[in-house]
Amino acid sequence: MPPNSFCQPDCFLAGDGRSNEQMVLACMHTLFVREHNRIAEKLEHLNKHWDGEKIYQETRKIVGAVLQKITYEDFLPTIIGRNTLPRYKKYDANVDPGILNSFATAAFRFGHSLIRPTFDRLDNGFNPTGNPLPLRQLFFNNTFINNFGIEQLLLGLLGNESQTVDRQLADGLLNNLFEQPTSPGLNLAALNIQRGRDHGLPGYNAFRRGCGLKNAKSFRDTAKEIVNSKNRRLLSQLYNDDPNLADLWVAGLAETPADGGIVGATFGCIIREQMKRVRDGDRFFYEKKGVFSKKQLNEIRKASLSRILCDNLKGIVSVQTDSFQAGTEYNRVSCDRIPGVDLKQWRSDAAENSPGSCQVCVKGILKIRNKKRKCTQKYKCFGSCRNGKCNGYYVSDKTPNCKSRRLYNQCGRNIQKIAPPNKKIPWIKIF
Ligand code: HEM
DSSP: OOOOOOOOOOOOOSSHHHHHHGGHHHHHHHHHHHHHHHHHHHHHHTTTTTOHHHHHHHHHHHHHHHHHHHIIIIHHHHHHHSSSSOOOOOTTTTTTOSSOOOHHGGGGGGGGGTOOEEEBBOTTOOOSSSEEEEEGGGBBBBBHHHHSSHHHHHHHHSSOOOOOOSSSOOHHTTBBBBTTTTTOOOHHHHHHHHHHHHTTTHHHHHHHHHHOOOOSSSSSGGGGTSSHHHHHHHHHHHTTTTTTSSSSHHHHSOOOOOOOOOOHHHHHHHHHHHHHHHHHHHHOTTSSTBBBHHHHHHHHHTTOOHHHHHHHHOOOOOSSSSTTSSSTTTTTEEGSOOOOGGGGGGGGTTTSTTTOEEEEEEEEEETTTTTEEOOOSSSEEEEEEEEEEEEEEEEESOOOOOHHHHHHHHHHHHHHHHOOOOOOSOOOOOO
């Protein structure tokens, strides 16, 4: 990846150094930053006693969960089709969630074949606002976003189809990748092939066998997966008719889409295996018992990319329910009709039984995860503030997480009635 000094005019700061790699990717990063800020503002409003750290961590947890929901429930079935993952059961400490070589250097690079050579700019009615932008001008280029924002480009993505997964790549990727006035463009297909080899990936046939497909002695034996005879003939010429020699990325792209998804059988198998491992080996997977309360989880399940676009793009009025399908005038609905996450389930009192949230302490008895415990030194109470009034005491059996200087400032007088505040520590121990 080129250095960020390539950026025109400047790079945006993000957790991932690749966020500026092309303009529409920067738009997606911006969208999720906006979503984070939108949720944070709502949580602050719902829980006036939460401090900035608490708001940030809770928001981050929700956005992470929403991303997982969209990835596993909406995106993945579009990619690998009907043969999706078995139902989620529980966290499995024996599963290695590390990224497979075959996934990173070949199978998940199927996406390079989807990229369009140009990107439309559309208004809220999905009408063009100008000529489409050529991909070759978008690498590390934030000029358009700085001048016009992210709206037109994301509406363009909603209004357009991607290309199909096949052995063809957009010209901007094949000849003009990261080209600069002073340096020629690179070739992404060549980089992908080179990367697979430099990671020592076995040939295509080894992955076929690993995926339970027929051991192919020649490309004739791949006819069930590589249905197109021209593709088989080309591969046969390139690799001396030996599927053991074929690069995984090249032969994988030549396969016919399987199971109603958009990738072929071998890529589908590798992507499925990787996504299963990343899910089952994740201690914080959003569906894992105890990560969210039942009611919160029900809300997370309502999240969708369409709703996020509706909530964060200025002026947007309509969208297709499934953003992973190209929008037309027939499948778009008004944004009001797209369900979303109701954040009221994150109000401290609503989230009483949610792990890590504060519990109400009544008459010296604490209810922690449905168990009653007598208050001891270990359990601490904190006043909760709503509309400027103290209306309860909150406790935690872990590190107190409802402490807040703002709470003190707002409710200090009421809390003083219970115990004199220690000026150095902005929260009080009741017991
Ligand atoms: C205009 C769009 C895109 C551009 C310009 C682009 C470019 C690149 C480049 C330059 C690399 C590093 C190549 C190397 O040196 O090995 C890369 C890696 C990769 N790309 Fe893309 N890409 C794009 C879109 C996508 C999409 C849509 C997907 C998947 C859906 C994808 C998946 C990957 C993966 C999995 C890697 C390997 C990452 C790693 O190992 O850390 N890319 N891409």
